[in-house]
Amino acid sequence: MKYLPALRREHLGAIVLDARDSLEECIRALADLYREGPEVVGDMLIEIADLKDRAELERDLDGLGHAEHCRDELVAELLGDIGGAKTYLDPRVTHFALMQARSLAFEAQRIATAANERAHELAKLTAIVRGVKADKRRLPFC
Incomplete structure (x- = not known):
């Protein structure tokens, strides 16, 4: 089942769940979405990155603020736009x-x-x- 995570063993006994195949499909879908509206997708990605920086600053201030919540909502919206993260x-x-x-x-x-x-x-x-x-x-x- 190529779209499910696969178990891999790495050095020093570490185990890794490799989701490369499903992520490749998400990146292809993101590229298609970018081709349709590069400004919209680019602006969303920049906003997600900016919200990450703001969330880290808020975390340093004892978690005050809502940047992390906003970032999670944007990521969920973008995932929905590229077909979601569900494997049916x-x-x-x-x-x-x-x-x-x-x-x-x-x-x-x-x-x-x-x-x-x-x-x-x-x-x-x-x-x-x-x-x-x-x-x-x-x-x-x-």
């Missing part, structure tokens, strides 16, 4: 829909298994680091 699965009762559902279940199981393994690994590493820090605190200073 086949609703029919066919062999293709069955295979699609099985593939989705298999990929979800792989993601869950990898995430659980990573969580256990991180829990062990965190306990080791905490143990080392606790040992350092117990040592008398010379």
Whole structure:
């Protein structure tokens, strides 16, 4: 299922959900939208970037303001214009829909298994680091 995120392992045991295929489709749709109205799309993208800067400033002021909310609304509007971020699965009762559902279940199981393994690994590493820090605190200073 090319449009669903795929699980990838990177160096040092890190796991990554790769959504490249679905994002490529969104970028193609954004390019088509830009061709139809470059000024409108360009202005929206600039406004989204400006609102990001304003939201960061507001966050430094203990979250006062509404720039982040406005930015989220603009991003949602732009996503809607390029076809949304939803992946629709086949609703029919066919062999293709069955295979699609099985593939989705298999990929979800792989993601869950990898995430659980990573969580256990991180829990062990965190306990080791905490143990080392606790040992350092117990040592008398010379």
